[in-house]
Structures are given as structure tokens and as C-alpha cells.
Amino acid sequence: MKKIDKKELHTFFVAPEPERKRAFMRKIARVKRGRGLSFYSMLSLQCRYISPKVWLFSIAFFGAVLIANYYEASAIWIPVFAMVPFLVMLSVTESMRSYQNGMEELEMTTRYSLKTVIYLRLLVLGSGNLLLLLLSAFFVSDQFFPSLLYMLTPYFLTAAGNLWIVRTFAGRESTYICLGFAALVVIAEYGILTRWNFFFEERYLGAWVIALAFFVALSVREGRTVIKGSLSLA
Amino acid sequence: MHLLRWYAAFAYIRNRQGKQTIKMVCRICLTRNRQGKQTIKVVHNTEREENMELVIDRLTKQYKNKIAVDRISLRFAQGIYGLLGANGAGKTTLMRMLCGILNPTSGTIAFDGIDVATEEYRSELGYLPQDFGYYPEFTGKDFLMYMAALKGIGKREAARRTEELLEIVSLKEAAKKKIKTYSGGMKQRLGIAQAIINDPKILILDEPTAGLDPKERVRFRNMIAELGKDSIVILSTHIVSDVEHIADYILMMNQGKLTFQGKREEITDDLEAFYLREFGENEDVYEDACL
Structure with a gap:
């Protein structure tokens, strides 16, 4: 058989024109994409896109707790407790910023839809805040459980109120209304701390536990309603 | 063309149910043409793209005392669909239901049997809203x-x-x-x-050329024309010239109802004149609604 020159091989056949190349390449890309992103990838994605101001406020709060603990001055604890409602207000408004920035329609139509985005944001920020309050309770006083109770109760009260506000009022106005609600909670806290501080006596611990359980249940209910409502516009 | 022999190329893939299967991806055909020249032809196996179908069945959206979309049934296959209608005709409501972000009052939407309210449907979807x-x-x-x-x-x-x-x-x-x-x-x-x-299989564009200058519009039309070869593109607009040159099918909506549906080539007239005529013929609907 005649030896074929390798260079002549390319003259033997005409290079085929690609047919439906785009559809074919799309199929390969789809197979690769089929697995999607893992839960932890989505979680880290949402962490990356959370505003720095939220993290900075959390750091500032913990810093204030440490300073108050160092100086052991009871007057410093009042502003520290006052920061708790604003901590949760920032977290709730951050979780719902898709609505505030008009991104909800786009995010509802993606594979990992708005429901997933809000759920992950609430999870990240909620867990972070609870961990922060748990740590802070060690520094507030020698009595860990009552300290935690006195911080968690206004926390969940503000959370329930803010979650109701963000699902009732659309757009950026909801941020200001949440701010107003957080301020009201701070005023109530201040009133209790300065005028009715007998509520911090041991005999009222049961009442605090009941109040906390009520606000936690309310927050969970509002949270679920918010997440369910993010499935569609109406 | 005379087929001499062919070879199949296989791929090991995961199907929708997560099951690993072997699938024939393409055939490499060695053929001889009339002039006796041997050629290689690659035929991709893309039956799935050829069969893609978006089905809307008796879709209705009713608000308190207004029917925004009134019992619309349609089947979309590959190609570009121009959805025309005046402001308030129900185009955006229909588009939003197709994207799954608005729940219909009644009716169903499915793409190749996949319901609209699923992650799988959304993974095949691309959407440009009117405002974002x-x-x-x-x-x-x-x-x-x-x-x-x-x-x-x-x-x-x-x-x-x-x-x-x-x-x-x-x-x-x-x-x-x-x-x-x-x-x-x-x-x-x-x-x-x-x-x-x-790279969606279903592309829904609501007033996509708003704010674009004429040069950008032409570029956009060319892009959409290319996408329409392998996808279902539904383009909603009240600007007739946006769809005149690229749409394969024309749909017209008025007061929530579909007043016209057909291939672009069936409309021999100027599309804008046809649209105005269609709209004018249905003025009765307006009068009845007002009474």
C-alpha cells in the first residue's frame, strides 16, 4: 500500500461544518451544571454578599460588651443593651434587601430562588447574632442565664416586629419603619432598666421565660411567613 | 450522498432523575458525495432541543374585579414569539406567570412536562423584567x-x-x-x-428594548434571532418594529384575551398596519368593558 504523507491527509477530507454546535455545547455545559452548587457553596456565597456594615455593627456590639465588662460600670450596660434591637434590625433588613432594592423579581426566577436566598441570609445572620449574644452573656454578669434572657427577649421581640414590617411594607420605607420599631423597643428597655428595674429580680424570671418563648414563637411564625411569601409576587 | 460508514460517540451522563446513563451524543458519518469525494459529517444528537415544548393550558389570572389574563392556552416550540399588545393588555401578567413569579388563578404551565413552580423549570429559564x-x-x-x-x-x-x-x-x-x-x-x-x-431554553423578555438606542436595538435583534434557533424566546413589547423582523410567530393580546396567534409569514401585510387593524376590530371589547 502506498505510504500516505501525513501532510497530505488533510486534503483527503473536507473539514465538516459544525451542525447544531451551540445545542451540543449547551448540552455539555448543562451536564456539568446539573449537580449545581452545594448548600455550603450557597451559604458562603450569601456570606460574601452580606453588607460589611452588618458585620461591623456586630463587632462594635461585642467591643462595647468587652469595654463595659472591663470598666464594670452599670451605666455602660444601658447603651449596650440598647444596641441589641438595632443588631436584629440590621439583620432583618439585610435579609430582605432583595425587596428593598427591587431585585426580588430577578431572584425569584433563578434556580436557587429568592426563598433560598432569604432563608440562607436569615440563617447566617440569625445564627451569628445568637452566638454573639451567647458569648456576650458570659461578660455581662456572673449570672449567665438571666443575662442571656434579658438580651434575647428584646432581640426576639424586635425580630418578630421587624419581620412583620418587612413583609407588610414594600421598598426602602420598611427599613425606616423597622428602625422606628427598634427605637421603640430601646425606649421600652430603657424605661424598664431605669424606672421598673424590679422586673430584673429573680421572682420575675418565669415571666421573662414566658415572654421569650412567646416572642420566639412569633419570630418563627413571621420568619416562615416571610420565606413562604418569597415564592411568588401574589 | 452515499453513507459509507458511521461511528457513534457516547457520553456518560447523569439524567434528570440523577441516574447515570450512557447516551449517544453524536454520529460521525463518513460519506461520499456525487463527485466521489469522501467527506465527514458530524450529526449531533439533539432530539431533546427539537422536541422542547412549553404548554400553557387555560391560564387565567383574576384580581378582585379585573381579569388580567383570560383563559389563554398556547403551545410554544423552538423559535421567537412576539407578544404584542397595548399597555394593560395583560402581557406582563402573562410573562410573570410563565416565569412562575405570579400564581395563576387557574390553569397550568409546563415545559416538557416540568411544572413552572419547580427548580428544574427555573434552571432552564432566563427572564428580563420590565423594571428591575x-x-x-x-x-x-x-x-x-x-x-x-x-x-x-x-x-x-x-x-x-x-x-x-x-x-x-x-x-x-x-x-x-x-x-x-x-x-x-x-x-x-x-x-x-x-x-x-x-443559556436558557426558555427566554422571556418583557419590553427588552426600552432605553436602547437604534444601533443597540439592531444588535439586540440579531442576538435574539440567534438565540431563537435553539430556544423558546417570548418577547413582549408594544413596539411592533422590535418583532417585525425577527419573530417567527406573532401573538396579540387585548384585555387579557389572545386576539391573534399565527406565523409571521401568514401576515402578508405590514405588521404595524395589521396590528392596528386587529386592535381596531376589537374596540367592541373596550365598549363592552366600559358599559
Whole structure:
């Protein structure tokens, strides 16, 4: 058989024109994409896109707790407790910023839809805040459980109120209304701390536990309603 | 053309149910043409794309005392569908239901048997709403990367697609600038880019040329014409010239009802004249609604 020159091989056949190349390449890309992103990838994605101001406020709060603990001055604890409602207000408004920035329609139509985005944001920020309050309770006083109770109760009260506000009022106005609600909670806290501080006596611990359980249940209910409502516009 | 022999190329893939299967991807055919010359022809196995179908069955959306979409039934196959209608005709309501972001009062929507309210449906969807916002700290590139991640695209592919799309929509120079500095036309082009970043099988565009200058409109039409070869593209507009040259099928809506549906080639007249005539013939609907 005649030896074929390798260079002549390319003259033997005409290079085929690609047919439906785009559809074919799309199929390969789809197979690769089929697995999607893992839960932890989505979680880290949402962490990356959370505003720095939220993290900075959390750091500032913990810093204030440490300073108050160092100086052991009871007057410093009042502003520290006052920061708790604003901590949760920032977290709730951050979780719902898709609505505030008009991104909800786009995010509802993606594979990992708005429901997933809000759920992950609430999870990240909620867990972070609870961990922060748990740590802070060690520094507030020698009595860990009552300290935690006195911080968690206004926390969940503000959370329930803010979650109701963000699902009732659309757009950026909801941020200001949440701010107003957080301020009201701070005023109530201040009133209790300065005028009715007998509520911090041991005999009222049961009442605090009941109040906390009520606000936690309310927050969970509002949270679920918010997440369910993010499935569609109406 | 005489087929001499053919070879099949197989791929080991995972199907929708997560089961690993072997599938024939393409055939490599060795043929001899009339002149006796041997040629190689690659035939891709894309029956799935050929059979794709979006089915709407008696879709209705009713608000308190207004029917925004009234019992519309349609079947969409591959191609470009121009949805025309005046303001308030129900186009946006229909588009939103097709995207699954508005629950219909009654009726069903399914793509190849996949219901609209599923992750699988959304993974095949690209949507450009009439108005959309953005996170203020985002640059154009950040926005596309974020949307790509939400659409399940891995980081490396997202970066590649983002670069590619920024080039296509002429936003490469402005990629690292914040979106709040963009003009209306630039934002619209960014919106178009995010809609196609996942190479969707269903592309829904609501008033996509709003804010685009004539040159950008022509470029957009060419892009859509290309996409329509392998996808279902539904383009809603009240600007007839947007669809005149690229739509394969024309749909017209008025007062929530579908007043016309047919192939573009069936309309021998100027499309705008036809649209105005269709709209004029249905003025009775307006009078009846007002009484």
C-alpha cells in the first residue's frame, strides 16, 4: 500500500461544518451544571454578599460588651443593651434587601430562588447574632442565664416586629419603619432598666421565660411567613 | 450522498432523575458525495432541543374585579414569539406567570412536562423584567457573577460567561463601574446579559428594548434571532418594529384575551398596519368593558 504523507491527509477530507454546535455545547455545559452548587457553596456565597456594615455593627456590639465588662460600670450596660434591637434590625433588613432594592423579581426566577436566598441570609445572620449574644452573656454578669434572657427577649421581640414590617411594607420605607420599631423597643428597655428595674429580680424570671418563648414563637411564625411569601409576587 | 460508514460517540451522563446513563451524543458519518469525494459529517444528537415544548393550558389570572389574563392556552416550540399588545393588555401578567413569579388563578404551565413552580423549570429559564433593581454596591461584573451563582453556574464558568457577555452587550469597559453610574440603556443591556447567562431554553423578555438606542436595538435583534434557533424566546413589547423582523410567530393580546396567534409569514401585510387593524376590530371589547 502506498505510504500516505501525513501532510497530505488533510486534503483527503473536507473539514465538516459544525451542525447544531451551540445545542451540543449547551448540552455539555448543562451536564456539568446539573449537580449545581452545594448548600455550603450557597451559604458562603450569601456570606460574601452580606453588607460589611452588618458585620461591623456586630463587632462594635461585642467591643462595647468587652469595654463595659472591663470598666464594670452599670451605666455602660444601658447603651449596650440598647444596641441589641438595632443588631436584629440590621439583620432583618439585610435579609430582605432583595425587596428593598427591587431585585426580588430577578431572584425569584433563578434556580436557587429568592426563598433560598432569604432563608440562607436569615440563617447566617440569625445564627451569628445568637452566638454573639451567647458569648456576650458570659461578660455581662456572673449570672449567665438571666443575662442571656434579658438580651434575647428584646432581640426576639424586635425580630418578630421587624419581620412583620418587612413583609407588610414594600421598598426602602420598611427599613425606616423597622428602625422606628427598634427605637421603640430601646425606649421600652430603657424605661424598664431605669424606672421598673424590679422586673430584673429573680421572682420575675418565669415571666421573662414566658415572654421569650412567646416572642420566639412569633419570630418563627413571621420568619416562615416571610420565606413562604418569597415564592411568588401574589 | 452515499453513507459509507458511521461511528457513534457516547457520553456518560447523569439524567434528570440523577441516574447515570450512557447516551449517544453524536454520529460521525463518513460519506461520499456525487463527485466521489469522501467527506465527514458530524450529526449531533439533539432530539431533546427539537422536541422542547412549553404548554400553557387555560391560564387565567383574576384580581378582585379585573381579569388580567383570560383563559389563554398556547403551545410554544423552538423559535421567537412576539407578544404584542397595548399597555394593560395583560402581557406582563402573562410573562410573570410563565416565569412562575405570579400564581395563576387557574390553569397550568409546563415545559416538557416540568411544572413552572419547580427548580428544574427555573434552571432552564432566563427572564428580563420590565423594571428591575440592583444592589447599589454592585458593579456590572459583580451583578452578572451574582446572578450566575443563583442560576447554579460554577465560579469558573460564571467568570468565563460574564466576560463573554460583557463583550457581547458592549459593557466591557464599564464592567468594573458601579451600576448606579450606568445609563438606562447600559442597565438594560446588563439585564439582557443576566437573562442569557445560563443559556436558557426558555427566554422571556418583557419590553427588552426600552432605553436602547437604534444601533443597540439592531444588535439586540440579531442576538435574539440567534438565540431563537435553539430556544423558546417570548418577547413582549408594544413596539411592533422590535418583532417585525425577527419573530417567527406573532401573538396579540387585548384585555387579557389572545386576539391573534399565527406565523409571521401568514401576515402578508405590514405588521404595524395589521396590528392596528386587529386592535381596531376589537374596540367592541373596550365598549363592552366600559358599559
